[in-house]
Amino acid sequence: MPKAEETILEIDLKALKHNFEFVKSKLKSDTKFLAVVKAFAYGSDAVEIAKYLESLGVDYFAVAYTDEGVALREAGIQTPILVLHPQPKNFKTLIKRRLEPSIYSLRVMENFIAIAKENKQKDYPIHLKFNTGLNRLGLNETEINSVSTQLILAESIKVESLFSHLAASEDENERAFTLNQIKQFKTIAKKMSNILGYEPVLHQSNTSGIFNYPDAHFNMVRSGIALYGFGNDAKFNRSLKPIATLKTIISQIHTLKKGDSLGYNRAFIATNLTKTATLPIGHADGISRQYGNKKGFVFINGKKAHIIGNVCMDMIMVDITNISCQEGDEVIVFGPHHTAENLASSIHSISYELLTNTSQRIKRVFYR
Numbered sequence: 001m002p003k004a005e006e007t008i009l010e011i012d013l014k015a016l017k018h019n020f021e022f023v024k025s026k027l028k029s030d031t032k033f034l035a036v037v038k039a040f041a042y043g044s045d046a047v048e049i050a051k052y053l054e055s056l057g058v059d060y061f062a063v064a065y066t067d068e069g070v071a072l073r074e075a076g077i078q079t080p081i082l083v084l085h086p087q088p089k090n091f092k093t094l095i096k097r098r099l100e101p102s103i104y105s106l107r108v109m110e111n112f113i114a115i116a117k118e119n120k121q122k123d124y125p126i127h128l129k130f131n132t133g134l135n136r137l138g139l140n141e142t143e144i145n146s147v148s149t150q151l152i153l154a155e156s157i158k159v160e161s162l163f164s165h166l167a168a169s170e171d172e173n174e175r176a177f178t179l180n181q182i183k184q185f186k187t188i189a190k191k192m193s194n195i196l197g198y199e200p201v202l203h204q205s206n207t208s209g210i211f212n213y214p215d216a217h218f219n220m221v222r223s224g225i226a227l228y229g230f231g232n233d234a235k236f237n238r239s240l241k242p243i244a245t246l247k248t249i250i251s252q253i254h255t256l257k258k259g260d261s262l263g264y265n266r267a268f269i270a271t272n273l274t275k276t277a278t279l280p281i282g283h284a285d286g287i288s289r290q291y292g293n294k295k296g297f298v299f300i301n302g303k304k305a306h307i308i309g310n311v312c313m314d315m316i317m318v319d320i321t322n323i324s325c326q327e328g329d330e331v332i333v334f335g336p337h338h339t340a341e342n343l344a345s346s347i348h349s350i351s352y353e354l355l356t357n358t359s360q361r362i363k364r365v366f367y368r
């Protein structure tokens with residue numbers, strides 16, 4: 001790959017294929033694969049990622065909001081798309097674009113049925129989301145009777161799947177809690193299948209659920225972070241490849257004398273002769289202010305350079321006193337070796353947050 005000449009996010013589609021195949025290798029051959037491409041495919045590029053995964057034969061996509069699904073349809077994606085967190089306001093658009101809603105409450109179900117009927121739909125696919133302990137979104141088991149009264153009357157919709165979401169699938173200390181969530185979901189699935197007279201597709205596992213709870217794969221799994229190269233566990237990280245490398249460049253080098261200050265509010269004062277490099281990436285690009293003042297670091301010519309002073313909107317300054325480098329040299333903010341997880345952990349954050357913060361103004365470059 002050529003050296004970066006400006007700030008870019010490189011995306012390695014071969015790594016994506018590797019990750020897709022690695023997750024698939026954990027599944028039974030008839031388990032469906034839903035790829036989660038919400039939030040611009042975890043800060044990369046939802047359209048390019050979805051196109052590539054569609055070519056690899058993925059069964060389903062999920063996004064969080066309706067407009068994310070619309071963007072995929074506009075780009076020509078044909079695979080079914082589950083919208084995890086739609087609002088009644090979106091239902092007309094959702095139907096027009098053949099997007100499939102997660103129905104997470106009785107209120108949302110009533111609204112959707114009314115709009116599906118108004119739009120003369122028959123057997124429109126919906127996905128019933130049940131709460132089994134995350135207490136975030138979902139119908140409760142106690143609402144099954146009210147759900148079924150509405151469903152049986154409604155010809156406009158058809159329950160395509162039943163699903164739930166695990167709260168702590170990456171946390172071995174919460175194994176008992178997770179097993180209980182799985183048990184509860186099985187009970188709900190049985191009750192609902194009896195009411196419906198058929199068994200819809202069942203799914204409960206995100207990435208860590210897939211890796212840690214093979215008994216919770218059911219008919220489909222929903223993988224996000226693993227596709228992008230992270231497994232929430234050193235053991236799985238070793239088998240996955242981060243797909244995104246955030247690169248930038250040294251715009252200018254300064255030499256500070258003892259007592260000189262650097263950046264806004266003079267947050268850094270040199271105690272010795274200090275060489276600094278100014279880089280064209282800042283909090284507007286996704287490098288939060290919390291990385292400033294020696295918390296976060298980047299790599300230049302294989303050496304670690306700490307961010308010093310405050311993070312600006314479009315710039316950071318890093319300490320290169322002991323690094324041999326020049327203006328124009330490439331800088332790695334995160335990538336396969338200095339990972340997003342590694343950088344995020346310096347401010348007690350997680351790969352998910354750092355990746356999804358990657359601003360839309362950074363150019364994406366794809367490698368196949």
Ligand SMILES: *Cc1c(COP(=O)(O)O)cnc(C)c1O
Nearest residue numbers: 036165206207222223224225226
């Ligand atoms: C985001 C999300 C996922 C994907 O989780 P990963 O840990 O990234 O695999 C799966 N299911 C739901 C409901 C989600 O919101």
